[in-house]
Amino acid sequence: MDNKKINYTPIRFRGGGFHHKNNYWISPIVFITLLTLWHLGTTSGFISNLVLPKPIEVAIAFHDLHITGDLYLHLGASLSRLSLGWTLGTILGIILGFAIGLFSTIRSGLAPIVAAIFPVPKIALLPLFIIWFGIGELSKVNLILFGTLFPTIIATYGAIDNVDRSLIRMGQSFNLSWISIARKIILPASLPAILSSMRITAAIAIILIVAAELIAAEKGIGAYIQMAGSLFAIDRLLAGIIILSCLGLIANWIIGFAERKMLKWRN
Amino acid sequence: MELALNKVCKSYGDLKVLNDIDLQIKEGQIVSIIGPSGCGKSTLLRMIGGLEKLDSGSIEVKGSVPSDCLNPLTFIFQDFSLLPWRTVEKNISLVLEDHKLSEKKKKDIIGSVLDRTKLSEFKKRWPRELSGGMKQRVGIARALAVNPSVLLMDEPLSALDSQTSEILLNDLVELWEKQHFTSVYITHNLSEAIRIGHKIVVMSRRPGRIRDTVSIDTEISNRNLKNAELEEYLWSLLRDEAMEAERELENG
Numbered sequence: 001m002d003n004k005k006i007n008y009t010p011i012r013f014r015g016g017g018f019h020h021k022n023n024y025w026i027s028p029i030v031f032i033t034l035l036t037l038w039h040l041g042t043t044s045g046f047i048s049n050l051v052l053p054k055p056i057e058v059a060i061a062f063h064d065l066h067i068t069g070d071l072y073l074h075l076g077a078s079l080s081r082l083s084l085g086w087t088l089g090t091i092l093g094i095i096l097g098f099a100i101g102l103f104s105t106i107r108s109g110l111a112p113i114v115a116a117i118f119p120v121p122k123i124a125l126l127p128l129f130i131i132w133f134g135i136g137e138l139s140k141v142n143l144i145l146f147g148t149l150f151p152t153i154i155a156t157y158g159a160i161d162n163v164d165r166s167l168i169r170m171g172q173s174f175n176l177s178w179i180s181i182a183r184k185i186i187l188p189a190s191l192p193a194i195l196s197s198m199r200i201t202a203a204i205a206i207i208l209i210v211a212a213e214l215i216a217a218e219k220g221i222g223a224y225i226q227m228a229g230s231l232f233a234i235d236r237l238l239a240g241i242i243i244l245s246c247l248g249l250i251a252n253w254i255i256g257f258a259e260r261k262m263l264k265w266r267n
Numbered sequence: 268m269e270l271a272l273n274k275v276c277k278s279y280g281d282l283k284v285l286n287d288i289d290l291q292i293k294e295g296q297i298v299s300i301i302g303p304s305g306c307g308k309s310t311l312l313r314m315i316g317g318l319e320k321l322d323s324g325s326i327e328v329k330g331s332v333p334s335d336c337l338n339p340l341t342f343i344f345q346d347f348s349l350l351p352w353r354t355v356e357k358n359i360s361l362v363l364e365d366h367k368l369s370e371k372k373k374k375d376i377i378g379s380v381l382d383r384t385k386l387s388e389f390k391k392r393w394p395r396e397l398s399g400g401m402k403q404r405v406g407i408a409r410a411l412a413v414n415p416s417v418l419l420m421d422e423p424l425s426a427l428d429s430q431t432s433e434i435l436l437n438d439l440v441e442l443w444e445k446q447h448f449t450s451v452y453i454t455h456n457l458s459e460a461i462r463i464g465h466k467i468v469v470m471s472r473r474p475g476r477i478r479d480t481v482s483i484d485t486e487i488s489n490r491n492l493k494n495a496e497l498e499e500y501l502w503s504l505l506r507d508e509a510m511e512a513e514r515e516l517e518n519g
Binding site: 166167169170171172173174175176177180184185188189191263265266267 | 409413
Protein backbone atom coordinates (compact mmCIF):
# COMPACT_ATOMS: atom_id res chain seq x y z
CA MET A 1 0.00 0.00 0.00
CA ASP A 2 2.59 2.52 1.13
CA ASN A 3 4.84 2.27 -1.85
CA LYS A 4 1.96 2.49 -4.25
CA LYS A 5 2.23 5.95 -5.74
CA ILE A 6 -0.87 8.00 -6.36
CA ASN A 7 -0.50 10.93 -8.74
CA TYR A 8 -2.35 13.94 -7.46
CA THR A 9 -3.00 16.62 -10.03
CA PRO A 10 -4.12 20.11 -9.01
CA ILE A 11 -7.66 21.03 -10.00
CA ARG A 12 -7.74 23.42 -12.91
CA PHE A 13 -9.46 26.73 -12.10
CA ARG A 14 -12.29 27.26 -14.55
CA GLY A 15 -14.41 29.91 -12.86
CA GLY A 16 -12.78 33.00 -14.41
CA GLY A 17 -13.96 35.54 -16.93
CA PHE A 18 -17.38 37.05 -17.53
CA HIS A 19 -16.86 39.91 -15.19
CA HIS A 20 -15.50 43.41 -15.65
CA LYS A 21 -12.24 44.74 -14.45
CA ASN A 22 -11.72 48.48 -14.38
CA ASN A 23 -8.78 49.43 -16.56
CA TYR A 24 -8.79 53.17 -16.11
CA TRP A 25 -5.85 53.79 -18.42
CA ILE A 26 -7.45 52.24 -21.52
CA SER A 27 -10.07 54.87 -22.29
CA PRO A 28 -7.61 57.84 -22.26
CA ILE A 29 -5.34 55.88 -24.59
CA VAL A 30 -8.21 55.19 -27.00
CA PHE A 31 -9.24 58.83 -26.83
CA ILE A 32 -5.73 60.13 -27.51
CA THR A 33 -5.23 57.60 -30.30
CA LEU A 34 -8.41 58.71 -32.04
CA LEU A 35 -7.44 62.34 -31.64
CA THR A 36 -3.99 61.62 -33.08
CA LEU A 37 -5.45 59.70 -36.03
CA TRP A 38 -7.84 62.57 -36.64
CA HIS A 39 -4.94 65.05 -36.49
CA LEU A 40 -2.71 62.96 -38.77
CA GLY A 41 -5.53 62.25 -41.23
CA THR A 42 -6.50 65.90 -41.61
CA THR A 43 -2.96 67.36 -41.73
CA SER A 44 -1.77 64.79 -44.27
CA GLY A 45 -4.73 65.55 -46.50
CA PHE A 46 -6.02 61.98 -46.31
CA ILE A 47 -9.25 63.37 -44.85
CA SER A 48 -10.59 66.33 -46.82
CA ASN A 49 -11.04 69.61 -44.96
CA LEU A 50 -14.59 69.68 -46.29
CA VAL A 51 -15.39 66.56 -44.31
CA LEU A 52 -13.48 67.18 -41.10
CA PRO A 53 -11.55 70.19 -39.87
CA LYS A 54 -8.31 69.74 -37.95
CA PRO A 55 -8.75 69.13 -34.23
CA ILE A 56 -6.91 72.37 -33.52
CA GLU A 57 -9.49 74.26 -35.58
CA VAL A 58 -12.26 72.91 -33.40
CA ALA A 59 -10.28 74.04 -30.37
CA ILE A 60 -9.92 77.48 -31.92
CA ALA A 61 -13.67 77.57 -32.55
CA PHE A 62 -14.15 76.85 -28.86
CA HIS A 63 -11.70 79.58 -27.97
CA ASP A 64 -13.59 82.04 -30.18
CA LEU A 65 -16.87 81.05 -28.60
CA HIS A 66 -15.38 81.82 -25.24
CA ILE A 67 -13.74 85.12 -26.25
CA THR A 68 -16.81 86.52 -27.97
CA GLY A 69 -19.04 85.37 -25.14
CA ASP A 70 -21.22 83.52 -27.65
CA LEU A 71 -20.66 80.29 -25.72
CA TYR A 72 -22.42 81.72 -22.70
CA LEU A 73 -25.13 83.36 -24.76
CA HIS A 74 -26.09 80.12 -26.53
CA LEU A 75 -25.47 77.80 -23.62
CA GLY A 76 -27.38 80.13 -21.31
CA ALA A 77 -30.38 80.21 -23.64
CA SER A 78 -30.46 76.42 -24.01
CA LEU A 79 -29.87 75.77 -20.33
CA SER A 80 -32.60 78.10 -19.13
CA ARG A 81 -35.13 76.46 -21.49
CA LEU A 82 -33.93 73.03 -20.51
CA SER A 83 -33.93 73.52 -16.77
CA LEU A 84 -37.29 75.28 -16.69
CA GLY A 85 -39.04 72.80 -18.98
CA TRP A 86 -37.46 69.71 -17.48
CA THR A 87 -38.05 70.75 -13.86
CA LEU A 88 -41.69 71.67 -14.44
CA GLY A 89 -42.30 68.53 -16.50
CA THR A 90 -40.70 66.31 -13.89
CA ILE A 91 -42.53 67.85 -10.93
CA LEU A 92 -45.86 67.79 -12.73
CA GLY A 93 -45.15 64.24 -13.94
CA ILE A 94 -44.42 62.98 -10.45
CA ILE A 95 -47.57 64.62 -9.07
CA LEU A 96 -49.77 63.21 -11.85
CA GLY A 97 -48.01 59.82 -11.64
CA PHE A 98 -48.79 59.66 -7.95
CA ALA A 99 -52.39 60.67 -8.53
CA ILE A 100 -52.77 57.94 -11.16
CA GLY A 101 -50.90 55.44 -9.00
CA LEU A 102 -52.96 56.05 -5.88
CA PHE A 103 -56.50 56.86 -7.00
CA SER A 104 -58.48 54.48 -9.21
CA THR A 105 -60.82 57.21 -10.47
CA ILE A 106 -57.95 59.38 -11.66
CA ARG A 107 -56.28 56.34 -13.18
CA SER A 108 -59.38 55.42 -15.17
CA GLY A 109 -59.66 59.00 -16.40
CA LEU A 110 -56.06 59.86 -17.17
CA ALA A 111 -54.16 56.65 -17.90
CA PRO A 112 -55.71 56.16 -21.39
CA ILE A 113 -54.98 59.78 -22.32
CA VAL A 114 -51.41 59.44 -21.13
CA ALA A 115 -51.05 56.22 -23.09
CA ALA A 116 -52.38 57.94 -26.21
CA ILE A 117 -50.10 60.97 -26.03
CA PHE A 118 -46.98 59.14 -24.83
CA PRO A 119 -45.99 57.60 -28.20
CA VAL A 120 -46.37 60.85 -30.16
CA PRO A 121 -42.89 62.14 -31.07
CA LYS A 122 -43.07 65.42 -29.21
CA ILE A 123 -41.11 67.31 -31.86
CA ALA A 124 -44.18 66.93 -34.08
CA LEU A 125 -46.01 69.19 -31.65
CA LEU A 126 -43.60 72.08 -32.16
CA PRO A 127 -45.51 73.67 -35.10
CA LEU A 128 -48.67 73.49 -33.02
CA PHE A 129 -46.92 74.95 -29.99
CA ILE A 130 -45.50 77.78 -32.10
CA ILE A 131 -49.04 78.64 -33.17
CA TRP A 132 -50.31 78.40 -29.59
CA PHE A 133 -47.46 79.96 -27.65
CA GLY A 134 -45.58 82.00 -30.27
CA ILE A 135 -42.08 81.64 -31.63
CA GLY A 136 -40.42 82.70 -28.35
CA GLU A 137 -39.38 80.90 -25.22
CA LEU A 138 -42.81 79.65 -24.24
CA SER A 139 -43.21 77.20 -27.12
CA LYS A 140 -39.78 75.65 -26.44
CA VAL A 141 -40.21 75.39 -22.68
CA ASN A 142 -43.62 73.83 -23.18
CA LEU A 143 -42.24 71.36 -25.69
CA ILE A 144 -39.64 70.15 -23.17
CA LEU A 145 -42.23 70.13 -20.41
CA PHE A 146 -44.46 67.94 -22.55
CA GLY A 147 -41.61 65.68 -23.57
CA THR A 148 -40.53 64.99 -19.99
CA LEU A 149 -44.03 64.94 -18.50
CA PHE A 150 -45.31 61.72 -20.05
CA PRO A 151 -42.34 59.41 -19.49
CA THR A 152 -42.23 60.68 -15.90
CA ILE A 153 -45.94 59.98 -15.35
CA ILE A 154 -45.63 56.46 -16.72
CA ALA A 155 -42.45 55.67 -14.78
CA THR A 156 -43.95 57.03 -11.56
CA TYR A 157 -47.19 55.13 -11.61
CA GLY A 158 -45.44 52.02 -12.86
CA ALA A 159 -43.14 52.28 -9.86
CA ILE A 160 -46.10 52.71 -7.52
CA ASP A 161 -47.77 49.64 -9.00
CA ASN A 162 -44.62 47.67 -8.23
CA VAL A 163 -44.27 48.71 -4.61
CA ASP A 164 -44.09 45.59 -2.47
CA ARG A 165 -47.67 45.07 -1.26
CA SER A 166 -46.45 43.34 1.88
CA LEU A 167 -44.82 46.60 3.01
CA ILE A 168 -48.11 48.42 2.54
CA ARG A 169 -49.92 45.69 4.51
CA MET A 170 -47.29 46.06 7.20
CA GLY A 171 -48.03 49.77 7.40
CA GLN A 172 -51.74 49.09 7.65
CA SER A 173 -51.21 46.44 10.30
CA PHE A 174 -49.56 49.10 12.47
CA ASN A 175 -52.44 51.50 11.84
CA LEU A 176 -50.31 53.96 9.88
CA SER A 177 -52.37 56.76 8.36
CA TRP A 178 -52.95 56.86 4.62
CA ILE A 179 -50.69 59.86 4.24
CA SER A 180 -47.93 58.14 6.24
CA ILE A 181 -48.11 55.05 4.04
CA ALA A 182 -47.95 57.22 0.90
CA ARG A 183 -45.08 59.35 2.19
CA LYS A 184 -43.00 56.85 4.13
CA ILE A 185 -43.55 53.62 2.19
CA ILE A 186 -44.79 54.29 -1.35
CA LEU A 187 -42.72 57.39 -2.12
CA PRO A 188 -39.31 56.01 -1.06
CA ALA A 189 -40.07 52.66 -2.67
CA SER A 190 -40.77 54.30 -6.03
CA LEU A 191 -37.87 56.74 -5.85
CA PRO A 192 -35.31 54.50 -7.62
CA ALA A 193 -37.57 54.14 -10.67
CA ILE A 194 -38.38 57.85 -10.67
CA LEU A 195 -34.69 58.74 -10.57
CA SER A 196 -33.85 56.41 -13.41
CA SER A 197 -36.67 57.91 -15.47
CA MET A 198 -34.99 61.28 -14.84
CA ARG A 199 -31.93 60.02 -16.71
CA ILE A 200 -34.10 59.23 -19.69
CA THR A 201 -36.10 62.46 -19.58
CA ALA A 202 -32.88 64.50 -19.35
CA ALA A 203 -31.75 62.91 -22.60
CA ILE A 204 -35.17 63.49 -24.16
CA ALA A 205 -35.08 67.13 -23.06
CA ILE A 206 -31.69 67.67 -24.73
CA ILE A 207 -32.91 66.09 -27.96
CA LEU A 208 -36.04 68.25 -27.95
CA ILE A 209 -34.31 71.53 -27.18
CA VAL A 210 -31.77 71.04 -29.97
CA ALA A 211 -34.48 70.04 -32.42
CA ALA A 212 -36.60 73.03 -31.45
CA GLU A 213 -33.66 75.40 -31.74
CA LEU A 214 -32.64 73.96 -35.10
CA ILE A 215 -36.10 74.77 -36.39
CA ALA A 216 -36.81 78.13 -34.86
CA ALA A 217 -34.43 80.05 -32.62
CA GLU A 218 -31.86 82.84 -32.71
CA LYS A 219 -30.04 81.73 -29.59
CA GLY A 220 -29.20 78.33 -28.20
CA ILE A 221 -26.82 75.49 -29.02
CA GLY A 222 -29.16 74.15 -31.67
CA ALA A 223 -29.35 77.56 -33.37
CA TYR A 224 -25.56 77.84 -33.22
CA ILE A 225 -25.15 74.43 -34.89
CA GLN A 226 -27.75 75.36 -37.48
CA MET A 227 -25.91 78.58 -38.28
CA ALA A 228 -22.55 76.82 -38.45
CA GLY A 229 -24.01 74.19 -40.75
CA SER A 230 -25.48 76.69 -43.19
CA LEU A 231 -22.09 78.47 -43.34
CA PHE A 232 -20.23 75.14 -43.85
CA ALA A 233 -18.25 75.99 -40.71
CA ILE A 234 -17.65 72.42 -39.71
CA ASP A 235 -15.21 73.42 -36.96
CA ARG A 236 -17.93 75.40 -35.19
CA LEU A 237 -20.50 72.75 -35.92
CA LEU A 238 -18.34 70.17 -34.19
CA ALA A 239 -17.74 72.53 -31.28
CA GLY A 240 -21.53 72.72 -30.84
CA ILE A 241 -21.84 68.93 -30.90
CA ILE A 242 -19.09 68.56 -28.29
CA ILE A 243 -20.94 71.01 -26.07
CA LEU A 244 -24.07 68.83 -26.38
CA SER A 245 -22.10 65.74 -25.44
CA CYS A 246 -20.78 67.53 -22.35
CA LEU A 247 -24.28 68.69 -21.50
CA GLY A 248 -25.55 65.11 -21.55
CA LEU A 249 -22.63 63.86 -19.48
CA ILE A 250 -23.12 66.58 -16.88
CA ALA A 251 -26.85 65.87 -16.64
CA ASN A 252 -26.09 62.19 -16.17
CA TRP A 253 -23.51 62.95 -13.53
CA ILE A 254 -25.90 65.18 -11.59
CA ILE A 255 -28.57 62.47 -11.54
CA GLY A 256 -25.99 59.85 -10.60
CA PHE A 257 -24.96 62.11 -7.72
CA ALA A 258 -28.59 62.50 -6.62
CA GLU A 259 -29.00 58.72 -6.75
CA ARG A 260 -25.95 58.13 -4.58
CA LYS A 261 -27.23 60.69 -2.06
CA MET A 262 -30.88 59.67 -1.97
CA LEU A 263 -30.55 55.91 -2.40
CA LYS A 264 -27.62 55.24 -0.11
CA TRP A 265 -29.69 52.58 1.62
CA ARG A 266 -29.25 50.39 -1.47
CA ASN A 267 -25.47 49.98 -1.28
CA MET B 268 -57.21 40.56 25.62
CA GLU B 269 -59.09 37.47 24.51
CA LEU B 270 -60.02 36.41 21.02
CA ALA B 271 -63.07 34.45 19.96
CA LEU B 272 -63.50 33.06 16.45
CA ASN B 273 -66.98 31.85 15.50
CA LYS B 274 -67.70 29.83 12.37
CA VAL B 275 -65.20 31.74 10.27
CA CYS B 276 -65.45 30.97 6.55
CA LYS B 277 -63.48 32.35 3.66
CA SER B 278 -63.43 31.69 -0.09
CA TYR B 279 -61.46 33.21 -2.93
CA GLY B 280 -63.93 33.00 -5.77
CA ASP B 281 -64.82 29.33 -6.08
CA LEU B 282 -61.93 28.21 -3.94
CA LYS B 283 -63.03 27.57 -0.39
CA VAL B 284 -60.09 28.30 1.88
CA LEU B 285 -61.45 28.16 5.41
CA ASN B 286 -64.48 26.35 6.68
CA ASP B 287 -66.20 26.89 10.03
CA ILE B 288 -63.26 27.80 12.21
CA ASP B 289 -64.12 28.03 15.90
CA LEU B 290 -61.34 29.02 18.24
CA GLN B 291 -60.92 30.63 21.64
CA ILE B 292 -57.67 32.31 22.61
CA LYS B 293 -57.37 33.23 26.25
CA GLU B 294 -55.49 36.14 27.75
CA GLY B 295 -51.78 35.43 28.05
CA GLN B 296 -52.02 32.25 26.02
CA ILE B 297 -50.00 31.32 22.98
CA VAL B 298 -51.92 29.29 20.42
CA SER B 299 -49.86 27.62 17.72
CA ILE B 300 -51.62 26.77 14.50
CA ILE B 301 -50.05 24.10 12.30
CA GLY B 302 -51.26 22.75 9.02
CA PRO B 303 -50.10 21.76 5.54
CA SER B 304 -49.13 24.50 3.10
CA GLY B 305 -52.08 26.24 1.51
CA CYS B 306 -54.48 25.31 4.32
CA GLY B 307 -55.39 28.95 4.93
CA LYS B 308 -53.57 29.44 8.20
CA SER B 309 -51.99 32.70 7.08
CA THR B 310 -55.33 33.88 5.74
CA LEU B 311 -56.84 33.15 9.13
CA LEU B 312 -54.15 35.20 10.84
CA ARG B 313 -54.65 38.12 8.46
CA MET B 314 -58.37 38.02 9.22
CA ILE B 315 -57.68 38.09 12.96
CA GLY B 316 -55.45 41.10 12.34
CA GLY B 317 -58.11 42.90 10.31
CA LEU B 318 -56.15 42.79 7.06
CA GLU B 319 -58.66 40.60 5.30
CA LYS B 320 -62.47 40.38 5.31
CA LEU B 321 -64.34 37.29 6.40
CA ASP B 322 -67.11 35.83 4.26
CA SER B 323 -69.16 34.72 7.24
CA GLY B 324 -68.78 34.11 10.93
CA SER B 325 -67.16 36.52 13.33
CA ILE B 326 -63.91 37.32 15.05
CA GLU B 327 -64.27 39.24 18.29
CA VAL B 328 -61.99 40.55 20.98
CA LYS B 329 -62.88 40.73 24.63
CA GLY B 330 -61.29 42.62 27.45
CA SER B 331 -59.85 46.05 27.85
CA VAL B 332 -56.76 47.34 26.14
CA PRO B 333 -54.12 48.89 28.39
CA SER B 334 -53.84 52.64 27.91
CA ASP B 335 -50.22 52.48 26.76
CA CYS B 336 -51.04 49.99 24.03
CA LEU B 337 -50.67 51.71 20.66
CA ASN B 338 -51.79 48.87 18.39
CA PRO B 339 -53.66 45.99 20.06
CA LEU B 340 -53.31 43.45 17.23
CA THR B 341 -49.74 43.47 15.99
CA PHE B 342 -48.04 41.31 13.37
CA ILE B 343 -44.62 39.76 13.11
CA PHE B 344 -44.11 38.79 9.48
CA GLN B 345 -42.36 35.86 7.88
CA ASP B 346 -40.53 38.12 5.41
CA PHE B 347 -39.77 40.66 8.18
CA SER B 348 -41.32 43.53 6.14
CA LEU B 349 -38.67 46.04 7.09
CA LEU B 350 -38.34 49.24 5.10
CA PRO B 351 -34.92 48.99 3.41
CA TRP B 352 -34.58 52.78 3.29
CA ARG B 353 -34.80 53.12 7.05
CA THR B 354 -32.18 52.18 9.59
CA VAL B 355 -33.03 49.77 12.39
CA GLU B 356 -34.10 52.49 14.80
CA LYS B 357 -36.02 54.37 12.10
CA ASN B 358 -37.87 51.18 11.20
CA ILE B 359 -39.07 51.02 14.77
CA SER B 360 -39.76 54.72 14.98
CA LEU B 361 -42.00 54.32 11.88
CA VAL B 362 -44.74 52.70 13.94
CA LEU B 363 -44.54 55.38 16.66
CA GLU B 364 -44.52 58.44 14.39
CA ASP B 365 -48.29 58.51 13.88
CA HIS B 366 -48.91 58.66 17.62
CA LYS B 367 -48.80 61.73 19.78
CA LEU B 368 -45.71 60.89 21.78
CA SER B 369 -42.97 63.22 22.94
CA GLU B 370 -39.58 62.80 21.28
CA LYS B 371 -38.19 61.62 24.58
CA LYS B 372 -40.91 59.03 25.02
CA LYS B 373 -40.26 57.69 21.51
CA LYS B 374 -36.55 57.50 22.19
CA ASP B 375 -37.21 55.66 25.44
CA ILE B 376 -39.47 53.11 23.76
CA ILE B 377 -37.00 52.51 20.93
CA GLY B 378 -34.14 52.16 23.39
CA SER B 379 -36.09 49.73 25.51
CA VAL B 380 -37.22 47.43 22.68
CA LEU B 381 -33.77 47.43 21.10
CA ASP B 382 -32.37 46.44 24.46
CA ARG B 383 -34.94 43.68 24.93
CA THR B 384 -34.16 42.22 21.50
CA LYS B 385 -30.38 42.62 21.94
CA LEU B 386 -30.10 45.04 19.05
CA SER B 387 -28.83 48.21 20.74
CA GLU B 388 -25.48 48.22 18.97
CA PHE B 389 -27.11 47.80 15.53
CA LYS B 390 -29.56 50.68 15.73
CA LYS B 391 -27.84 52.77 13.02
CA ARG B 392 -27.54 49.86 10.57
CA TRP B 393 -29.44 49.42 7.31
CA PRO B 394 -31.58 46.27 7.03
CA ARG B 395 -29.43 44.98 4.14
CA GLU B 396 -26.47 44.84 6.51
CA LEU B 397 -28.25 42.48 8.90
CA SER B 398 -28.53 38.71 8.85
CA GLY B 399 -31.97 37.11 8.62
CA GLY B 400 -32.10 36.51 12.35
CA MET B 401 -31.19 40.11 13.07
CA LYS B 402 -33.83 41.33 10.64
CA GLN B 403 -36.48 39.30 12.44
CA ARG B 404 -35.26 40.71 15.75
CA VAL B 405 -35.98 44.14 14.33
CA GLY B 406 -39.43 42.86 13.34
CA ILE B 407 -39.98 41.66 16.89
CA ALA B 408 -38.65 44.92 18.36
CA ARG B 409 -40.98 46.89 16.11
CA ALA B 410 -43.93 44.81 17.28
CA LEU B 411 -42.97 45.23 20.93
CA ALA B 412 -42.66 49.01 20.47
CA VAL B 413 -46.43 49.43 20.16
CA ASN B 414 -46.97 47.36 23.30
CA PRO B 415 -49.45 44.98 21.70
CA SER B 416 -52.20 43.04 23.45
CA VAL B 417 -52.04 40.24 20.92
CA LEU B 418 -49.02 39.27 18.85
CA LEU B 419 -49.90 37.69 15.53
CA MET B 420 -46.91 35.75 14.28
CA ASP B 421 -47.00 34.44 10.73
CA GLU B 422 -44.28 31.80 10.44
CA PRO B 423 -41.81 34.23 12.02
CA LEU B 424 -38.90 31.79 11.93
CA SER B 425 -39.52 30.04 8.61
CA ALA B 426 -37.14 32.23 6.63
CA LEU B 427 -34.27 31.53 9.04
CA ASP B 428 -31.83 28.67 9.26
CA SER B 429 -32.55 26.13 11.97
CA GLN B 430 -29.84 27.28 14.38
CA THR B 431 -30.95 30.89 14.18
CA SER B 432 -34.59 29.99 14.55
CA GLU B 433 -33.74 27.93 17.65
CA ILE B 434 -32.09 30.98 19.22
CA LEU B 435 -34.93 33.29 18.29
CA LEU B 436 -37.53 30.85 19.56
CA ASN B 437 -35.82 30.83 22.94
CA ASP B 438 -35.77 34.61 22.89
CA LEU B 439 -39.50 34.67 22.17
CA VAL B 440 -40.09 32.33 25.10
CA GLU B 441 -37.97 34.61 27.28
CA LEU B 442 -39.98 37.65 26.17
CA TRP B 443 -43.22 35.85 26.95
CA GLU B 444 -42.00 34.99 30.43
CA LYS B 445 -41.27 38.64 31.14
CA GLN B 446 -44.62 39.80 29.87
CA HIS B 447 -47.38 37.28 29.27
CA PHE B 448 -48.70 38.47 25.92
CA THR B 449 -51.52 36.76 24.06
CA SER B 450 -50.38 35.32 20.77
CA VAL B 451 -51.34 33.35 17.70
CA TYR B 452 -48.33 31.58 16.27
CA ILE B 453 -48.60 30.17 12.76
CA THR B 454 -46.01 27.61 11.77
CA HIS B 455 -45.50 24.45 9.78
CA ASN B 456 -42.78 23.29 12.13
CA LEU B 457 -44.13 20.79 14.67
CA SER B 458 -41.39 21.17 17.27
CA GLU B 459 -41.70 24.97 17.16
CA ALA B 460 -45.43 24.65 17.75
CA ILE B 461 -44.88 22.29 20.67
CA ARG B 462 -42.14 24.42 22.19
CA ILE B 463 -44.07 27.68 22.31
CA GLY B 464 -47.79 26.85 22.31
CA HIS B 465 -50.15 26.47 25.25
CA LYS B 466 -52.56 25.09 22.76
CA ILE B 467 -51.84 23.55 19.38
CA VAL B 468 -54.43 23.73 16.67
CA VAL B 469 -54.00 21.26 13.81
CA MET B 470 -55.65 22.28 10.58
CA SER B 471 -56.65 20.11 7.65
CA ARG B 472 -55.79 20.82 4.05
CA ARG B 473 -57.95 23.12 1.95
CA PRO B 474 -60.69 23.96 2.77
CA GLY B 475 -59.03 24.47 6.15
CA ARG B 476 -60.87 23.03 9.10
CA ILE B 477 -59.72 22.40 12.64
CA ARG B 478 -58.82 18.72 12.93
CA ASP B 479 -57.73 18.65 16.52
CA THR B 480 -56.73 20.89 19.37
CA VAL B 481 -54.09 19.76 21.85
CA SER B 482 -53.42 21.56 25.11
CA ILE B 483 -49.99 21.31 26.70
CA ASP B 484 -49.93 21.75 30.45
CA THR B 485 -46.18 21.88 30.98
CA GLU B 486 -44.96 25.39 31.67
CA ILE B 487 -43.40 26.89 28.54
CA SER B 488 -40.14 27.54 30.38
CA ASN B 489 -39.82 23.93 31.50
CA ARG B 490 -40.30 22.28 28.16
CA ASN B 491 -37.80 20.03 26.54
CA LEU B 492 -36.83 20.75 22.99
CA LYS B 493 -38.16 17.38 21.96
CA ASN B 494 -41.49 15.92 22.83
CA ALA B 495 -41.33 12.84 20.63
CA GLU B 496 -44.67 11.39 21.64
CA LEU B 497 -46.67 14.51 20.91
CA GLU B 498 -44.74 15.22 17.77
CA GLU B 499 -45.47 11.70 16.59
CA TYR B 500 -49.17 12.20 17.25
CA LEU B 501 -49.33 15.58 15.47
CA TRP B 502 -47.40 14.17 12.56
CA SER B 503 -49.84 11.30 12.28
CA LEU B 504 -52.61 13.87 11.98
CA LEU B 505 -50.74 15.93 9.44
CA ARG B 506 -49.01 13.31 7.31
CA ASP B 507 -51.88 12.35 5.07
CA GLU B 508 -53.09 15.92 4.85
CA ALA B 509 -49.64 17.11 3.88
CA MET B 510 -49.28 14.44 1.22
CA GLU B 511 -52.69 15.25 -0.21
CA ALA B 512 -52.00 18.97 -0.09
CA GLU B 513 -48.77 18.50 -1.96
CA ARG B 514 -50.50 16.56 -4.72
CA GLU B 515 -53.20 19.24 -4.89
CA LEU B 516 -50.63 21.88 -5.72
CA GLU B 517 -49.02 19.70 -8.34
CA ASN B 518 -52.34 19.16 -10.04
CA GLY B 519 -52.79 22.92 -10.10
